[in-house]
Amino acid sequence: MLSGRAAVVVGVSLLTVAKTMTSVAATTSPESAGPGASGSRSARCGSPGQRLQRLRSVPGHEPSRVNDLLLLRPEAGQNPSEENSSNRHVVFFHGDIQNFQEEMSQQPDGCQWLSWSLEQVALTLGRRFPGSHVWVVRAAHMYLHKFTCYRNFVRSNTFGAPEHSPDNGAILHLRALLSHAMERADLQNPLQPQGGADGIPSEFSLILVGFSKGCVVLNQILYELPGARLDPRAPFLKCITDIFWLDGGHPGGGDTWVTDKQVLKELASSGMSVHAHVTPYEVCDPMRAWVGREHRSFITTLEELGACLNKKLHFEDEPPSIENHFRVIQEF
Numbered sequence: 153m154l155s156g157r158a159a160v161v162v163g164v165s166l167l168t169v170a171k172t173m174t175s176v177a178a179t180t181s182p183e184s185a186g187p188g189a190s191g192s193r194s195a196r197c198g199s200p201g202q203r204l205q206r207l208r209s210v211p212g213h214e215p216s217r218v219n220d221l222l223l224l225r226p227e228a229g230q231n232p233s234e235e236n237s238s239n240r241h242v243v244f245f246h247g248d249i250q251n252f253q254e255e256m257s258q259q260p261d262g263c264q265w266l267s268w269s270l271e272q273v274a275l276t277l278g279r280r281f282p283g284s285h286v287w288v289v290r291a292a293h294m295y296l297h298k299f300t301c302y303r304n305f306v307r308s309n310t311f312g313a314p315e316h317s318p319d320n321g322a323i324l325h326l327r328a329l330l331s332h333a334m335e336r337a338d339l340q341n342p343l344q345p346q347g348g349a350d351g352i353p354s355e356f357s358l359i360l361v362g363f364s365k366g367c368v369v370l371n372q373i374l375y376e377l378p379g380a381r382l383d384p385r386a387p388f389l390k391c392i393t394d395i396f397w398l399d400g401g402h403p404g405g406g407d408t409w410v411t412d413k414q415v416l417k418e419l420a421s422s423g424m425s426v427h428a429h430v431t432p433y434e435v436c437d438p439m440r441a442w443v444g445r446e447h448r449s450f451i452t453t454l455e456e457l458g459a460c461l462n463k464k465l466h467f468e469d470e471p472p473s474i475e476n477h478f479r480v481i482q483e484f
Contacts, residue, residue: 203227203278204271206252210333212325213345217292217304221333222252224274224286239341239356240284241330242277246270246291247364248312249298259297268478273363276482281359287333291366299403300365306372313404314368322372323385330358349387359394363481364434367400367408374410377418389422396427399480401434401443408434409446413453420459427462429484432472435465 203225209218226238249262253269256262266272270288277286291312293301301312305322308314327345334342344351362370373395380389401408410416419426428451435444454461466483467476 204274205337207333207336210329210336212304212329212332213321213327214325217325217329219292219304219329220252220290221329222270222274222288222290223333223337224278224288226278226283226285238283238285239353240281240359241287241357242281242284242359242361243287243289243326243330244273244277245289245302245360245362245366245369246273246300247366248300250300251290251294251297255297261298265478268481273481277361280484284359285339287330289329289369302366302369305369308368311403312365312368313402314372314407316372316375316407319376319379320372322369323376323380323389326369326373327385327388346384348384352387352391356391358392359396360392361396361398362400363398364400364477365402367397368402370395370397371400371407371410374415374419375412377415377422381418392422392424394425394427396429396484398429398484399431399434399477400447401440406442406446408443409450411446411449411453416450416453416459417457420454420457423460425460425462426454427484429464429466429480431466431476431480432468432470433474433477436472 205223205225207221207223210221211218226240249256249265250268250270250273251259251262253266253271256266256269270290274286274288277288278284291300291302292304295301295310295312299311301308301310302314304325306314306316306320324346327343331343331345341353341356343353343356360370360373362368376385377389380386397409410419428447430447434440435447437443451461451463464484466480470476
């Protein structure tokens with residue numbers, strides 16, 4: 153979480169206190185699709201850049217909720233059509249600073265972190281989840297080009313601190329967003345934007361990954377689980393096999409990790425595998441001690457409830473750093 157301390161000292165960039173990372177030159181050349189473009193050009197096996205496609209202004213559950221997405225298609229084998237037929241999907245929600253590569257390169261704070269652009273993260277996830285379609289959801293708004301705000305999924309202030317509620321429509325938005333993006337990308341057997349099990353293609357599976365500020369979307373989905381079990385959203389939720397929290401954080405004074413026992417009980421009974429990967433940058437910060445306390449409560453409660461849980465503290469023998477905060481994306 154890059155914006156937590158920034159909310160305390162407005163206007164002072166956190167990145168000025170970090171060591172400059174070595175920028176990695178772009179290896180991608182994503183297809184761009186405007187708001188009205190179909191994005192129908194099929195990618196073929198070859199370089200990773202040829203498998204990347206950018207989808208602009210994809211609508212979600214409501215016309216006013218739109219997000220840009222980046223799609224990395226799975227690498228095809230002998231048959232190029234395999235890349236469209238796979239129905240395994242991974243959705244990633246990024247943190248502060250992260251953006252499309254050319255936009256990051258134009259910002260003083262962003263250009264030194266190009267190694268973690270949305271394109272580079274998509275390629276990393278493609279290696280982590282081979283055979284899956286990787287979707288990177290760009291936040292609807294970035295204040296001052298660096299403070300990520302997922303207002304289409306959860307009520308948030310300017311800096312992206314969330315205000316969670318039992319039903320803000322995050323699950324509905326996610327399903328509709330994926331459905332419209334799959335259709336625009338000309339994938340076979342796309343997910344339908346709404347409905348029950350009849351609108352879900354055969355063998356459709358979904359993995360959700362949140363990094364830093366992006367974890368607020370995962371948390372909002374958890375708060376919606378109790379109500380969603382009783383309505384048509386239930387079949388879609390059953391397709392989510394795993395959820396990964398990667399060093400979650402945001403500028404608010406609490407609710408960095410979900411600690412509500414009833415909500416966590418729903419998660420534990422869902423059958424989803426829960427993965428919590430953290431670094432000292434978030435959970436060992438004495439200036440934000442509640443983050444560590446909430447993380448421990450999240451882990452302890454899920455263990456008591458018998459959830460399918462995997463946990464790891466990365467870089468525990470190294471000083472907390474923004475570099476290692478980002479590196480958890482590669483190490484999880």
